Amino acid sequence: MTEPVGPSTHVEPDLARKSRLARNGGPKAIKSPLPPMYPGGMRIGAEEEEAVLDVLRSKRLFRYYGPYSGASRVDEFEKAFAADMNTDHAVAVSSGTAALVCGLAALGLGPGDEVIIPAYTWIASAGAAMAVGAVPILAEIDESLTLDVADVESKINSRTKAIMPVHMRGAPCQMQRIAELAQSRGLKVLEDVAQAIGGSFRGQRLGSIGDVGAFSFQFNKIITCGEGGAAITSDAEIYQRIVMYHDVAGGMPNRIPSDKILNGLNFRMSELHGAIMLVQLRRLDGLLADLRQRKNTLKCAIQDVAKRKGVSFRALNDADGDTATSLVFFAPNEIRAFRIAEALNAEGVNASLLYQPGRVDYHVYAHWIPVMEKRTWSENGGPWRWHGRDVEYSRDMCPRSLDLLGRAVHIDISPDMNAVNVEELADAVLKVLDALL
Numbered sequence: 471m472t473e474p475v476g477p478s479t480h481v482e483p484d485l486a487r488k489s490r491l492a493r494n495g496g497p498k499a500i501k502s503p504l505p506p507m508y509p510g511g512m513r514i515g516a517e518e519e520e521a522v523l524d525v526l527r528s529k530r531l532f533r534y535y536g537p538y539s540g541a542s543r544v545d546e547f548e549k550a551f552a553a554d555m556n557t558d559h560a561v562a563v564s565s566g567t568a569a570l571v572c573g574l575a576a577l578g579l580g581p582g583d584e585v586i587i588p589a590y591t592w593i594a595s596a597g598a599a600m601a602v603g604a605v606p607i608l609a610e611i612d613e614s615l616t617l618d619v620a621d622v623e624s625k626i627n628s629r630t631k632a633i634m635p636v637h638m639r640g641a642p643c644q645m646q647r648i649a650e651l652a653q654s655r656g657l658k659v660l661e662d663v664a665q666a667i668g669g670s671f672r673g674q675r676l677g678s679i680g681d682v683g684a685f686s687f688q689f690n691k692i693i694t695c696g697e698g699g700a701a702i703t704s705d706a707e708i709y710q711r712i713v714m715y716h717d718v719a720g721g722m723p724n725r726i727p728s729d730k731i732l733n734g735l736n737f738r739m740s741e742l743h744g745a746i747m748l749v750q751l752r753r754l755d756g757l758l759a760d761l762r763q764r765k766n767t768l769k770c771a772i773q774d775v776a777k778r779k780g781v782s783f784r785a786l787n788d789a790d791g792d793t794a795t796s797l798v799f800f801a802p803n804e805i806r807a808f809r810i811a812e813a814l815n816a817e818g819v820n821a822s823l824l825y826q827p828g829r830v831d832y833h834v835y836a837h838w839i840p841v842m843e844k845r846t847w848s849e850n851g852g853p854w855r856w857h858g859r860d861v862e863y864s865r866d867m868c869p870r871s872l873d874l875l876g877r878a879v880h881i882d883i884s885p886d887m888n889a890v891n892v893e894e895l896a897d898a899v900l901k902v903l904d905a906l907l
């Protein structure tokens with residue numbers, strides 16, 4: 471981590487408690503190493519191996535044909551995924567970014583349109599908007615680390631066509647207010663569910679609430695095939711458009727009628743990936759139950775001390791719908807947050823700060839140099855050139871988001887932690903908060 475600059479507001483705590491910290495030569499709180507944070511990835515086992523071998527042995531690696539006919543794994547996965555997400559259609563694609571691009575294209579976004587995205591999201595949110603020729607507009611996040619709906623509202627103008635709520639770090643956005651706002655202003659909603667697969671808002675699966683839901687199955691997502699994604703929708707026409715965009719051949723072999731066809735690209739998923747995803751999807755409910763149990767135990771163990779020390783947890787728009795992949799709390803200021811994260815790391819906890827000005831992290835808009843500087847692939851300019859209204863960006867344009875993220879300490883929750891791991895993790899947090907606040 472990069473040491474933050476600025477006047478120290480640090481009050482010297484009790485020296486005895488401070489000297490017990492591993493950072494100062496005391497014993498580490500974590501005695502048994504914590505499992506790596508790849509939920510579905512760490513559960514890859516005999517079933518995934520068998521599923522891949524089956525595809526290899528069949529020599530049917532391509533979704534639409536091969537030397538032997540039979541059911542396509544990608545096809546099966548799409549049906550199972552749509553059913554699991556409680557919607558009508560799913561299109562499996564090559565990445566989460568591809569799902570976002572297909573979703574935006576299917577919703578009809580293009581040059582002259584604006585998409586409102588959160589200041590805290592993976593840079594792919596902005597990149598997807600730019601890829602279809604639209605202009606990304608940044609909105610602040612609130613204590614839930616997801617879109618601040620009031621700020622979204624203030625950013626809407628006649629060019630706004632869509633809102634992209636991103637369910638960051640496993641937890642849902644305020645989907646009721648976003649859906650109401652979108653409906654009242656005639657806007658589309660594309661949910662980015664890359665980090666919250668299986669999460670929900672008031673009982674509805676994330677991704678099934680907006681017009682399109684986009685998922686990533688990249689390796690550190692909740693379920694994974696290394697690289698992959700999916701776009702879901704309950705709208706038959708949007709589905710047809712996603713199919714066209716993700717397949718340059720128009721969704722072969724059931725080609726779209728010629729009066730409807732538009733040219734797409736190739737974001738198809740291979741049968742190998744489809745086979746893995748079919749197995750991983752069956753693991754989803756078990757993963758979520760394990761994540762939630764561990765996070766709940768940890769939070770219960772530390773919440774009283776956290777409260778006494780003036781540390782607040784990230785707000786949850788729907789605690790029941792949280793996938794529980796992370797625990798985030800806010801320190802009183804960025805210097806305390808830095809010291810806490812640093813001390814936790816010394817104890818053996820993989821804790822991080824969600825924003826540090828000096829450490830590039832593409833989850834925070836201030837580090838999106840290509841967007842901040844409106845860099846484009848073509849010398850003729852990018853989406854901004856054709857937009858018809860000046861849109862400027864600056865690193866300090868969302869100060870509330872930077873303040874929250876700069877004070878946010880993030881701890882991964884692994885579904886594979888055993889009871890001892892959770893206990894030691896809680897001990898580490900208690901020890902550090904006690905010594906430093």
Ligand SMILES: Cc1ncc(COP(=O)(O)O)c(C=O)c1O
Binds near residue numbers: 568595688
């Ligand atoms: C919030 C968010 N959106 C989109 C993506 C893009 O997914 P992929 O890496 O599969 O393209 C990611 C991936 O990290 C993400 O975290």
